[in-house]
Amino acid sequence: MAPGAGEDAECAICRQYVHLAAVECDCCPGRRTCLRHAATLCECPPPRWRLAFRHALGELDALAADAAARVPAGADLSPNSRT
Ligand SMILES: [Zn+2]
Ligand SMILES: [Zn+2]
Secondary structure, three states: OOOOOOOOOEOOOOOOEOOOOEEEOOOOOOOOEOHHHHHHOOOOOHHHOEEEOOOHHHHHHHHHHHHHHOOOOOOOOOOOOOO
């Protein structure tokens, strides 16, 4: 099981769900804010912040798989081209 997988992701300030894009910082593990409230996350400089895309990466994977499935049958992109 991935640690933290069951956590609710909500902004520490406005309590809006931030499952698409949350801002985190190593100085305060478990604390997250939405992009709008990133400035109030902590006192670290913004380069220390981390964007946590909880679902977006999985969706990108799905998009990539979908795009691969749309490659025309005649276009052989794999090195193993024998049938
Ligand atoms: Zn917020
Ligand atoms: Zn910090």
